[in-house]
Amino acid sequence: MSLLVASVGFGLITASVLAIAAVGFTLQFAVTDVLNLAFAAVMTAGAYTAYAVNAAGMPIWLGTLAAMAACAVLSVLLNYLVYAPFQRRGAAPITLVIVSLGMALIVEFSVAAVTGGVGVSYRMSQGSTIRLGGLVLTTAQLAIIGISLVVMVAVHALLRYTRLGKAMRATAANRMLARNCGIRASRVIGLTWALTGALCGLAGTVFAIDVGTFTATSTDIFLILILAAVFLGGPGHAYGAMLGALVIGLATEVSAVYIPADYKYVVAFVILLGMLAVRPAGLLGART
Amino acid sequence: MSGDGRTGLQADGVTAGYGGDPVIRGVSVRAEPGKVASVVGPNGSGKSTLLKALTGVLRVSGGRVSVDGREVTNSPPEDMARAGVGYVPQVDDVFAPLTVRENLEMGGYLLGRGQVGPAMEHVLAVFPRLSGMLRRPAGKLSGGERKMLAMGRVLMLRPSVFLLDEPTANLAPAIARELLEEQVRQLARHGSAVLIVEQRARAVLAVSDHTYVMGGGELRMAGTPAELQADPAFVASFLGGHVQRS
Ligand SMILES: Nc1ncnc2c1ncn2[C@@H]1O[C@H](COP(=O)(O)OP(=O)(O)OP(=O)(O)O)[C@@H](O)[C@H]1O
Numbered sequence: 001m002s003l004l005v006a007s008v009g010f011g012l013i014t015a016s017v018l019a020i021a022a023v024g025f026t027l028q029f030a031v032t033d034v035l036n037l038a039f040a041a042v043m044t045a046g047a048y049t050a051y052a053v054n055a056a057g058m059p060i061w062l063g064t065l066a067a068m069a070a071c072a073v074l075s076v077l078l079n080y081l082v083y084a085p086f087q088r089r090g091a092a093p094i095t096l097v098i099v100s101l102g103m104a105l106i107v108e109f110s111v112a113a114v115t116g117g118v119g120v121s122y123r124m125s126q127g128s129t130i131r132l133g134g135l136v137l138t139t140a141q142l143a144i145i146g147i148s149l150v151v152m153v154a155v156h157a158l159l160r161y162t163r164l165g166k167a168m169r170a171t172a173a174n175r176m177l178a179r180n181c182g183i184r185a186s187r188v189i190g191l192t193w194a195l196t197g198a199l200c201g202l203a204g205t206v207f208a209i210d211v212g213t214f215t216a217t218s219t220d221i222f223l224i225l226i227l228a229a230v231f232l233g234g235p236g237h238a239y240g241a242m243l244g245a246l247v248i249g250l251a252t253e254v255s256a257v258y259i260p261a262d263y264k265y266v267v268a269f270v271i272l273l274g275m276l277a278v279r280p281a282g283l284l285g286a287r288t
Numbered sequence: 289m290s291g292d293g294r295t296g297l298q299a300d301g302v303t304a305g306y307g308g309d310p311v312i313r314g315v316s317v318r319a320e321p322g323k324v325a326s327v328v329g330p331n332g333s334g335k336s337t338l339l340k341a342l343t344g345v346l347r348v349s350g351g352r353v354s355v356d357g358r359e360v361t362n363s364p365p366e367d368m369a370r371a372g373v374g375y376v377p378q379v380d381d382v383f384a385p386l387t388v389r390e391n392l393e394m395g396g397y398l399l400g401r402g403q404v405g406p407a408m409e410h411v412l413a414v415f416p417r418l419s420g421m422l423r424r425p426a427g428k429l430s431g432g433e434r435k436m437l438a439m440g441r442v443l444m445l446r447p448s449v450f451l452l453d454e455p456t457a458n459l460a461p462a463i464a465r466e467l468l469e470e471q472v473r474q475l476a477r478h479g480s481a482v483l484i485v486e487q488r489a490r491a492v493l494a495v496s497d498h499t500y501v502m503g504g505g506e507l508r509m510a511g512t513p514a515e516l517q518a519d520p521a522f523v524a525s526f527l528g529g530h531v532q533r534s
Pocket residue numbers: 306311329330331332333334335336337338378
């Protein structure tokens with residue numbers, strides 16, 4: 001029983017990390033039309049950026065901000081130098097998926113080359129242990145959950161109540177019609193890359209805090225979990241991604257209580273496949 | 289708002305297409321402030337292509353387009369909106385996942401903060417039926433409601449030129465007539481230049497000041513409705529009958 005409760009705790013933490021990444025990924029896809037498989041590799045670049053800042057003696061929150069800035073810039077550059085030129089030439093969406101897969105490898109190997117591929121960890125205190133019901137969480141873990149909740153509320157507020165957020169949704173729904181309204185779609189798309197890039201950097205850092213020790217390839221499987229959460233919720237759907245992250249996060253960790261932990265990621269995909277068979281458009285259906 | 293420098297839209301010898309051979313060749317049309325001009329023609333004759341060329345959706349490879357005396361040939365769509373051109377496309381004419389209110393807000397994207405509210409009130413006065421459904425997603429509206437929203441979205445900016453691509457397609461005849469005779473005429477009464485593409489030749493002639501006939505990507509005929517209704521060739525091919533005497 002206590003093992004089950006503890007696994008729910010792990011599940012919530014995994015879900016929190018996953019939600020930040022999945023929301024960033026799905027918004028990126030909705031607005032820019034790029035299913036960016038380099039997302040997890042960029043996360044790693046962010047995690048190492050935070051590591052470099054942290055290793056230089058700065059606190060981890062400063063490292064996190066640096067990671068967000070670095071990943072925002074890296075994502076904008078990826079679009080500007082690679083994806084946008086392909087799109088301008090009328091490349092099909094599937095072509096861009098393959099291009100992004102190539103970029104994932106390039107970013108990942110670049111990170112590995114620069115960092116030497118050894119496992120690293122942040123110098124930070126995990127904080128004191130807190131008991132909530134049967135859950136035992138460290139301050140750092142609680143902070144990850146809190147940050148994720150704040151990000152979800154902020155994304156909701158952005159999309160519903162701000163001019164930029166509504167322009168993002170309009171561009172996602174019908175890019176040409178948005179342009180007919182006078183919305184400079186290319187600017188909205190650029191800002192979306194920056195914003196989702198920042199989420200990617202944040203996700204990379206909290207991922208690294210969560211796993212403790214990480215290398216350049218640590219996020220490889222996490223990409224699969226992001227895809228599972230995004231497609232479970234319905235691709236391009238921000239709230240769907242949040243829900244998908246919760247389901248996938250809990251399912252992987254709780255299932256590890258009952259089956260060998262090596263198989264827990266398979267469970268995520270069994271859930272996804274089952275859901276897609278019943279509701280091909282995902283839990284929340286069409287795009288935001 | 290009308291008068292002062294508003295001369296409407298003028299297109300001279302416009303040639304455009306989708307990358308291959310041009311689909312429309314040398315098409316010249318005018319839309320004057322306060323007037324309704326219409327474009328009729330069979331399926332595939334290039335009517336939608338013409339509007340796309342006039343709104344910057346498609347590249348113009350020959351000819352020129354000007355709005356209120358300013359040349360805007362090949363301006364991108366976002367600049368066409370700024371130049372005062374409003375466009376209701378034939379399909380994909382609303383942001384389906386956005387609510388009616390959000391659609392209107394996007395229509396007023398170029399307005400200043402304080403102007404959106406009054407503009408929305410104006411639009412809801414012209415299309416009162418939208419008032420009761422502001423929180424509904426546009427994708428859930430009926431065909432008629434949806435067209436009203438699409439037109440209301442464009443009306444948010446009070447554009448000097450209105451380009452409407454078959455606004456009555458898929459509407460019941462009574463609703464179609466109301467849209468043409470009430471709302472479309474009203475846009476012109478408020479001083480906009482209206483250029484409307486229609487399949488319902490007879491209904492659109494009734495509200496037009498001037499009508500262009502397209503065929504095979506070219507302009508075939510043009511004139512006032514009275515002139516066209518007196519032309520046996522036009523009547524035979526578009527009104528499906530004999531010349532009306534009146
Ligand atoms: N996206 C496109 N790519 C290539 N060719 C197109 C495209 N859209 C239309 N065409 C072609 O251009 C020609 C004119 O089409 P257009 O849509 O302008 O006709 P239309 O007069 O609006 O017809 P309808 O009354 O059916 O709306 C047609 O031959 C059509 O096949």
